[in-house]
Amino acid sequence: MTDGGQAAVAARVPGAGALGLVAPPVGSVVPGPLLADPGWTAERVAELGQRYRSDDRRVLATVWWYSLSSVLVTPPLAGLATGVPLSPRLPDLSLTLLAGGTPVAAVSGAPWGDVAAELRETLEAVIGAVAEAGAVRPAPLWAIATDSIANRLLALGRALGDVGAVTALAGPLAAAVGAPLPAPRYVDVGPRAVRFTQRASCCLLYRLPHEPTCTSCPRRTPFERQVLLEDTAERIG
Incomplete structure (x- = not known):
């Protein structure tokens, strides 16, 4: 599979790796x-359980x-941000996993035709596999997809130096x-209006041994979340 123009996109995005x-x-x-195979996905879930x-x-x-999801949506979103179409279709994608099974990169080998329709097709297929492998309701997984889209566009906006335009x-x-x-949401925090994703989902990482609650976790109280985001905004800004 060729990179379908992704190398050109990566060259335009600082910190593309x-x-x-x-x-x-x-x-x-x-x-x-x-990625849409429930059996293969169940193996990844079991591998994660061992870790x-x-x-x-x-x-x-x-x-x-x-x-x-964060890795999977990156090529088409980077394509949107840079004006170079990159397909989100599963047959056009390859994913790199580290030895422990962590997804770290995705490469698209073709341009998109209809980015929204193709992204929906991909999300439906992979969410279906994850839901079956983990006995999870699809709705929370769609909410995670929304937050991944919002987070990735925010990261791309920061990298490209135009958070407002890219998150729009x-x-x-x-x-x-x-x-x-769900609709992605953002919140601007602090005197410098540092933008963060206003999460629609919980990743449940805190339910695993020795793992913390995320700074922006929707399970935190609004006051606690605001204080933590203001502290992060001060460091970023």
Whole structure:
């Protein structure tokens, strides 16, 4: 599979490797269609369980989707942000997993035709596999997808130096994808109006041994979340 223009996109985005737009020289490359296989997904969930010493399939599948979705949506979102179409279709994608099974990069090998329709098709297929493998309701997984889209566009906006313009792509894209994908939301914090994703989902990572609650977790009280975000905004700003 060629990179379908992704190398050109990566060249335009500072820190493209850290954003998962450049496949690292290590790890295993997985063809996109495998991500929609419930059996393969169940193996990844079990592998994650060994790492975290947990047998809670629902939590493990949710954590897996949280890490996978962020990487999976990056090529088409980077394409939107830079004006170079990159397909989100599973047959056009390859994913790199590190030795421990962590998704770190996704490469698209073709341009998109209809980015919203193709992204919906991909999300439906992979969410279906994760839901089956983890006995998870699909709705929370769609909410995680929304937050991954919002977070990735925010990271791309920061990298490109235009947070406002890039995050403005989130709402129209989600609306075009359609329900059950919730609308992405952002909140500006502090005197410098540092932008963060206003989460619609919980990754459930805190349910695993020795793992913390995320700074922006929707399970925190609004006051606690605001204080933590203000502290983060001060450090970022």
